[in-house]
Amino acid sequence: MTRAIFAIACICACAAAQEASAAIQYKRFPHCPEGLVSVKTCECHAGASGKYQFCHTGHYCHFDGTCRQ
Numbered sequence: 001m002t003r004a005i006f007a008i009a010c011i012c013a014c015a016a017a018q019e020a021s022a023a024i025q026y027k028r029f030p031h032c033p034e035g036l037v038s039v040k041t042c043e044c045h046a047g048a049s050g051k052y053q054f055c056h057t058g059h060y061c062h063f064d065g066t067c068r069q
Contacts, residue, residue, distance in 0.1 A: 029041050032061040037055045037056065044067045046063070053065060
């Protein structure tokens with residue numbers, strides 16, 4: 001009997017933890033224009049693909065989604 005109650009409690013705890021972790025949202029930054037970056041942080045995207053890198057002030061955002069100094 002106590003094992004059944006323990007199992008139900010574990011299932012409820014796992015279900016609650018799964019719902020809580022699904023609520024986490026990742027911070028997104030604006031897209032960088034191609035060329036010299038003038039904002040603090042932005043996302044340098046490669047065309048319509050999902051590939052991107054974070055780019056910071058003073059770096060260059062290239063058309064292939066890379067960010068270089």
